Amino acid sequence: xxxxxxHAHRVLxxxxxxxxxxxxxxxxxxxxxxxxxxxxxxxLFQPLLYQVATGGLSPANIAAPLRSILRRQRxxxxxxxxxxxxxxxxxxxxxxxGRLTYDTLIVAVGVRHSYFGHDDWEAFAPGLKTxxxxxxxxxxxxxxxxxxxxxxxxxxxxxxxxxxVVGAGPTGVELAGALGExxxxxxxxxxxxxxxxxxxxxxxxxxxxxLPAYPPDLSAKAQRALARLxxxxxxxxxxxxxxxxxxxxxxxxxTQTLITRTVLWGAGxxxxxxxxxxxxxxxxxxxxxxxxxxxxxxxxxxxxELLVIGDLAHxxxxxxRPLPGVAPVAMQQGRYVARWIADRLAGRSTPPxxxxxxxxxxxxxxxxxxxxxxxxxxxxxPAWLAWLxxxxxxxxxxxxxxxxxxxxxxxxxxxxxxARLITKEGTGACAPPQxxxx
Amino acid sequence: xxxxxxHAHRVLxxxxxxxxxxxxxxxxxxxxxxxxxxxxxxxLFQPLLYQVATGGLSPANIAAPLRSILRRQRxxxxxxxxxxxxxxxxxxxxxxxGRLTYDTLIVAVGVRHSYFGHDDWEAFAPGLKTxxxxxxxxxxxxxxxxxxxxxxxxxxxxxxxxxxVVGAGPTGVELAGALGExxxxxxxxxxxxxxxxxxxxxxxxxxxxxLPAYPPDLSAKAQRALARLxxxxxxxxxxxxxxxxxxxxxxxxxTQTLITRTVLWGAGxxxxxxxxxxxxxxxxxxxxxxxxxxxxxxxxxxxxELLVIGDLAHxxxxxxRPLPGVAPVAMQQGRYVARWIADRLAGRSTPPxxxxxxxxxxxxxxxxxxxxxxxxxxxxxPAWLAWLxxxxxxxxxxxxxxxxxxxxxxxxxxxxxxARLITKEGTGACAPPQxxxx
Numbered sequence: 080x081x082x083x084x085x086h087a088h089r090v091l092x093x094x095x096x097x098x099x100x101x102x103x104x105x106x107x108x109x110x111x112x113x114x115x116x117x118x119x120x121x122x123l124f125q126p127l128l129y130q131v132a133t134g135g136l137s138p139a140n141i142a143a144p145l146r147s148i149l150r151r152q153r154x155x156x157x158x159x160x161x162x163x164x165x166x167x168x169x170x171x172x173x174x175x176x177g178r179l180t181y182d183t184l185i186v187a188v189g190v191r192h193s194y195f196g197h198d199d200w201e202a203f204a205p206g207l208k209t210x211x212x213x214x215x216x217x218x219x220x221x222x223x224x225x226x227x228x229x230x231x232x233x234x235x236x237x238x239x240x241x242x243x244v245v246g247a248g249p250t251g252v253e254l255a256g257a258l259g260e261x262x263x264x265x266x267x268x269x270x271x272x273x274x275x276x277x278x279x280x281x282x283x284x285x286x287x288x289x290l291p292a293y294p295p296d297l298s299a300k301a302q303r304a305l306a307r308l309x310x311x312x313x314x315x316x317x318x319x320x321x322x323x324x325x326x327x328x329x330x331x332x333x334t335q336t337l338i339t340r341t342v343l344w345g346a347g348x349x350x351x352x353x354x355x356x357x358x359x360x361x362x363x364x365x366x367x368x369x370x371x372x373x374x375x376x377x378x379x380x381x382x383x384e385l386l387v388i389g390d391l392a393h394x395x396x397x398x399x400r401p402l403p404g405v406a407p408v409a410m411q412q413g414r415y416v417a418r419w420i421a422d423r424l425a426g427r428s429t430p431p432x433x434x435x436x437x438x439x440x441x442x443x444x445x446x447x448x449x450x451x452x453x454x455x456x457x458x459x460x461p462a463w464l465a466w467l468x469x470x471x472x473x474x475x476x477x478x479x480x481x482x483x484x485x486x487x488x489x490x491x492x493x494x495x496x497x498a499r500l501i502t503k504e505g506t507g508a509c510a511p512p513q514x515x516x517x
Numbered sequence: 518x519x520x521x522x523x524h525a526h527r528v529l530x531x532x533x534x535x536x537x538x539x540x541x542x543x544x545x546x547x548x549x550x551x552x553x554x555x556x557x558x559x560x561l562f563q564p565l566l567y568q569v570a571t572g573g574l575s576p577a578n579i580a581a582p583l584r585s586i587l588r589r590q591r592x593x594x595x596x597x598x599x600x601x602x603x604x605x606x607x608x609x610x611x612x613x614x615g616r617l618t619y620d621t622l623i624v625a626v627g628v629r630h631s632y633f634g635h636d637d638w639e640a641f642a643p644g645l646k647t648x649x650x651x652x653x654x655x656x657x658x659x660x661x662x663x664x665x666x667x668x669x670x671x672x673x674x675x676x677x678x679x680x681x682v683v684g685a686g687p688t689g690v691e692l693a694g695a696l697g698e699x700x701x702x703x704x705x706x707x708x709x710x711x712x713x714x715x716x717x718x719x720x721x722x723x724x725x726x727x728l729p730a731y732p733p734d735l736s737a738k739a740q741r742a743l744a745r746l747x748x749x750x751x752x753x754x755x756x757x758x759x760x761x762x763x764x765x766x767x768x769x770x771x772t773q774t775l776i777t778r779t780v781l782w783g784a785g786x787x788x789x790x791x792x793x794x795x796x797x798x799x800x801x802x803x804x805x806x807x808x809x810x811x812x813x814x815x816x817x818x819x820x821x822e823l824l825v826i827g828d829l830a831h832x833x834x835x836x837x838r839p840l841p842g843v844a845p846v847a848m849q850q851g852r853y854v855a856r857w858i859a860d861r862l863a864g865r866s867t868p869p870x871x872x873x874x875x876x877x878x879x880x881x882x883x884x885x886x887x888x889x890x891x892x893x894x895x896x897x898x899p900a901w902l903a904w905l906x907x908x909x910x911x912x913x914x915x916x917x918x919x920x921x922x923x924x925x926x927x928x929x930x931x932x933x934x935x936a937r938l939i940t941k942e943g944t945g946a947c948a949p950p951q952x953x954x955x
Contacts, residue, residue, distance in 0.1 A: 120939045137575040139936035146707035156709040159663040176667040225597040229614040269584035271594040498577035501558045
């Protein structure tokens with residue numbers, strides 16, 4: 080398809096996540112014609128996906144239509160399509176709606192979770208990257224309680240009431256904490272034959288502590304907060320097998336098995352296939368998980384027209400450590416490449432990208448969080464308040480912010496999670512999968 | 518499975534819609550043991566489904582978990598399961614979680630839409646009875662605009678921008694009105710190549726006027742309100758064929774064809790298969806659309822332990838006219854059968870069921886509605902306000918009411934519809950289905 084106003088410098092952005100959207104918005108006053116391409120029609124606030132997975136928020140609370148966000152920016156068009164190939168020599172991207180040519184290409188398509196070479200585990204251990212992942216997880220969690228209520232078999236009930244979360248990074252910790260709240264508070268009184276609070280929630284982490292990217296004292300505080308919510312944390316536990324009715328892990332030299340019907344995956348990332356393709360076409364290097372190694376100015380070597388940002392980019396800070404795959408990095412990179420393009424068009428040079436780390440935080444449930452803001456480390460209630468306001472501030476669109484705040488205030492006061500809907504997906508697995516004898 | 522406290526009179530309710538839920542709640546102080554069985558874990562406020570279908574509300578705004586609603590009612594247990602057969606002689610229902618015995622059975626499983634014997638049309642013309650129906654419709658509508666934006670072919674674009682709604686009952690009228698709002702206001706400025714306001718919205722009705730169950734003057738007002746929103750109303754139009762890219766209808770003796778990619782079904786109902794089963798097992802009569810003809814006390818002839826309520830029941834008012842399939846009828850019948858059971862256990866007799874018609878209403882967009890409350894007929898803004906407050910009052914749970922009110926207030930002020938998400942279903946048809954040449 081043709082791009083209108085094609086005499087202007089054409090910037091094509093693949094991906095409307097934190098990086099791609101920040102780049103698009105920062106190009107507002109740059110004399111370029113921007114096309115933002117995404118498979119989905121919305122920008123997703125991924126850090127709050129675990130709230131959808133545990134029924135606290137609705138999908139629409141954490142997603143905003145890309146067209147709405149960019150409505151007033153006249154130099155941009157949004158395209159709902161999937162990129163399937165990149166023709167580096169011809170400066171064109173092959174998409175599901177035709178071939179798009181560009182003068183500068185920004186690749187910001189992010190990552191998926193990795194099952195360490197066991198992609199077949201995904202069917203039994205859903206991950207958490209998309210809205211559909213979150214509603215799938217929500218269905219699995221709520222159905223497990225339903226199935227436990229419907230069975231008379233004590234062992235089967237025990238298996239349905241055992242939840243295993245793999246990986247204690249921010250996603251795994253927040254998920255396990257929210258599960259603890261769900262079991263101990265939200266569902267209290269909902270059932271007649273089971274006590275939801277008797278659910279066993281196990282968090283498996285391969286390294287020696289939860290939140291391994293955080294300072295050790297905050298890890299310890301997070302672990303104590305998890306314990307208060309009834310979450311069993313097993314560190315140094317490496318998952319070796321996942322099946323529909325159990326999970327195996329190695330710990331202290333021994334192999335252990337947990338009988339469970341619900342395994343939730345919060346571990347590992349692998350780069351999008353587009354990263355591998357880009358490396359093949361340009362000779363760029365890939366790191367261990369498939370991220371594209373970029374130059375200090377986020378271009379690919381020998382290709383000043385190809386920029387990679389966000390989770391897909393392997394980029395190092397001044398000390399040579401790779402930057403983490405978090406929203407602030409992607410957003411700063413998006414703004415950087417916009418400036419880099421403006422400078423290039425104006426014939427100016429741009430200093431290399433430098434990440435300003437404003438800290439990291441994770442929440443473990445109602446009123447409990449840990450935050451490392453660099454100049455101060457918070458935990459407990461103050462950290463939770465900081466977490467709340469920072470996340471609200473970054474939620475796209477005033478409307479969502481207000482609704483989410485009310486929904487959270489309501490959750491907080493009543494410990495209720497209103498979005499506890501078991502909705503179908505595809506094959507309509509909406510009734511408990513377990514057949515029980517009379 | 519076994520029912521606890523099984524020495525009490527056991528009431529089994531099939532279906533947690535308006536009828537089943539009202540019956541369950543009205544049995545609160547009756548000395549019976551109630552089991553409420555539903556395929557879904559939530560009660561759905563069906564009259565607002567069209568708001569989900571057009572991106573105004575989120576699924577969780579109009580659905581509340583059954584367990585939450587009934588949490589404090591100690592004589593009830595909720596079961597997530599599907600009823601597959603009824604053993605009338607043994608007083609047992611066969612379900613996906615085993616066999617359940619009862620002393621009294623309340624069947625309240627409702628209806629689905631009917632395609633007049635053309636069930637194959639459903640794939641091209643989705644109806645609107647479940648949450649999944651609504652998100653499917655939402656995806657279809659939003660994708661149509663995306664596909665129109667992505668194509669360069671004028672005829673193809675025209676087809677994507679033509680929306681046909683079949684049936685001008687309350688569902689069809691409200692859907693067509695919301696589509697008009699979406700095209701003319703909400704999406705304004707969202708696209709660069711198409712003007713959403715140029716979308717053609719056609720409402721086809723088989724009878725001679727819209728809202729045929731309403732007084733003629735309100736029908737005329739509704740039709741004028743639809744015209745103001747750019748909806749073309751074609752009355753006396755009988756649909757004869759639906760295909761993926763066109764719809765045919767007979768009108769004034771001639772067959773006409775509309776080229777369209779989006780047909781939305783708001784016509785006809787057919788009773789659930791459980792109705793047919795119940796008739797076979799008891800000799801009860803079925804009406805033309807498969808509803809079960811009930812006695813004046815809502816039992817089946819010769820079976821005082823079998824009660825049918827809500828949309829599935831064919832019940833006549835004092836003038837012999839069948840009652841409409843609307844929420845107020847179902848709720849009043851639910852409360853009636855609870856009283857009937859209490860009276861029966863106490864050895865009292867109960868007068869036949871009598872429906873108290875408090876009126877009917879439909880909304881046609883922002884600030885426009887029609888209402889026939891019996892003692893007064895409203896239209897325009899006053900009718901819309903009445904509609905708003907009555908629907909809010911009946912929404913289950915304070916939390917949802919507050920959220921919905923804020924979302925509506927926001928919609929009203931900004932004409933924005935925040936829940937415009939194209940989410941996948943099963944096969945992941947999230948990119949525009951239309952391949953366009955470069």
